[in-house]
Amino acid sequence: MIGLLFSKAAMSIGMITVIACAIINPDIKSAFSKFKKDKVAIGLTSIFFIYLLSGIYSDDCSYYFTRIRIKLPFLLLPFSFIAIKPFPKKHLDGLLLAFLTIIFSYSVWSFTIYLQDFEHINKSYLSAKVIPVCISHIRFSLMVAISIFIGVYLYYQSPLLKTSKFFKITLIFVTLFLIFFLHILAVRSGLIAFYLAAIAVAIRSAILFKKYFLGLTIISIIFLLPILSYHIFPTFKNKLRYTMYDISSYQEDNFKNLSDSRRITSVKGGIAIAAQNPIWGVGAGDIQTEMNVFYDRYYPELTTKDRLIPHNQFIYILATTGVIGLAIFVIAIFLTLIDNRFNSLVFLSASIIMISSFFSEATLEVQIGTALYMLFTGLALNQKGLPSQEAL
Numbered sequence: 001m002i003g004l005l006f007s008k009a010a011m012s013i014g015m016i017t018v019i020a021c022a023i024i025n026p027d028i029k030s031a032f033s034k035f036k037k038d039k040v041a042i043g044l045t046s047i048f049f050i051y052l053l054s055g056i057y058s059d060d061c062s063y064y065f066t067r068i069r070i071k072l073p074f075l076l077l078p079f080s081f082i083a084i085k086p087f088p089k090k091h092l093d094g095l096l097l098a099f100l101t102i103i104f105s106y107s108v109w110s111f112t113i114y115l116q117d118f119e120h121i122n123k124s125y126l127s128a129k130v131i132p133v134c135i136s137h138i139r140f141s142l143m144v145a146i147s148i149f150i151g152v153y154l155y156y157q158s159p160l161l162k163t164s165k166f167f168k169i170t171l172i173f174v175t176l177f178l179i180f181f182l183h184i185l186a187v188r189s190g191l192i193a194f195y196l197a198a199i200a201v202a203i204r205s206a207i208l209f210k211k212y213f214l215g216l217t218i219i220s221i222i223f224l225l226p227i228l229s230y231h232i233f234p235t236f237k238n239k240l241r242y243t244m245y246d247i248s249s250y251q252e253d254n255f256k257n258l259s260d261s262r263r264i265t266s267v268k269g270g271i272a273i274a275a276q277n278p279i280w281g282v283g284a285g286d287i288q289t290e291m292n293v294f295y296d297r298y299y300p301e302l303t304t305k306d307r308l309i310p311h312n313q314f315i316y317i318l319a320t321t322g323v324i325g326l327a328i329f330v331i332a333i334f335l336t337l338i339d340n341r342f343n344s345l346v347f348l349s350a351s352i353i354m355i356s357s358f359f360s361e362a363t364l365e366v367q368i369g370t371a372l373y374m375l376f377t378g379l380a381l382n383q384k385g386l387p388s389q390e391a392l
Helices: 002-006 008-023 028-036 039-057 061-083 089-116 118-127 137-157 165-185 188-209 212-232 234-251 259-276 287-298 313-337 345-357 367-382
Strands: none
Touching (some): 008 061, 028 061, 039 367, 089 137, 089 165, 118 234, 137 165, 137 367, 165 188, 165 212, 212 234, 234 259, 313 345
16 A cells, blocks of 8 residues: 555565465465356456467567566456455454555645645646646546545444544544545546546445435535536646647647647557457557557657557557457456445445546556556455445
8 A cells, every 4th residue: 555655666565465475375275266256356367368368469578578567466466365364344444544544644745735836836737737746646546536435434334433533523534635635636537536436326325225315415516526626726727727728739630748639649549459450459569569650650740758558448458459358358347346345335436436547547557557456456355245235
């Protein structure tokens, strides 16, 4: 969890430690038996193999092995989280509280940076910049969104609330601050992911507990939040203004160094590559090479830094492994939305947040994206399953 923000080495060490705990499991034979019966774990593991098999027709071995290295957690962690003993609820809640504390603490630090130079930072949002953070602002915004739901979950579920009024008040403050900060940060991926997860959870909880008026009220508030944010937060307003400028520039074929325009162009390239290689794709090793061919042909003026891989995880998979690989990927990913272990508000919302990011980012093509996804997916796999009334 600490490594997500501060250290790639710490991320790797954390994942290796989980794997090591699984390997030294004295009942590893039983763990393999459980793994083979687990459809979600098998599905997630298959994601690694669709990348691995694409190496048969990949020419760029160096780039191919980089892709495989980033996907190794999909091979090893689903089994590892199933093999280790399920975390008791108090330990799981402690881990979630630790994540919430880390993200909240860093958000406070980032907010103080904003307050120290808010006029300059507000203006910088008109040129695709954001409040300084130590990692990708997109990935960080997803962590903030997930942390909000952790706060709500702990408020309703944590046994600490039974003995500590201070803890209850603190959770309310922390959760509200993170909602406030997410709108100040104004990263669209995180905001859209938060809205989608909040709407989905509100609808599901309203149906489950038959509190339809409360669910409608929450959804109404969610729809009002971006309107209020536009009038209250300069960063939010300037981000929207920049987005409109970016889109209009794209329509005029003037998109060099513009973030949204480059993303749209990268997706167009991915679709074009997939259309030429629909069944098997071009292979994990050759996607960048083929994207460069696309850019050379249609957008030769773009520099190397502007030549992005497809900024859509589904299109990336389609271009890399074809319709067969995409079908396996989609089934594996969406199984997490229906499995009983993802009933908990935290795991359900984390799945929705991460999946929503796949539409605007190739989230799983970087170490931190894979680590964040596997952290919450793995913790859910580790659980035995929750009764439906624990969905909230």
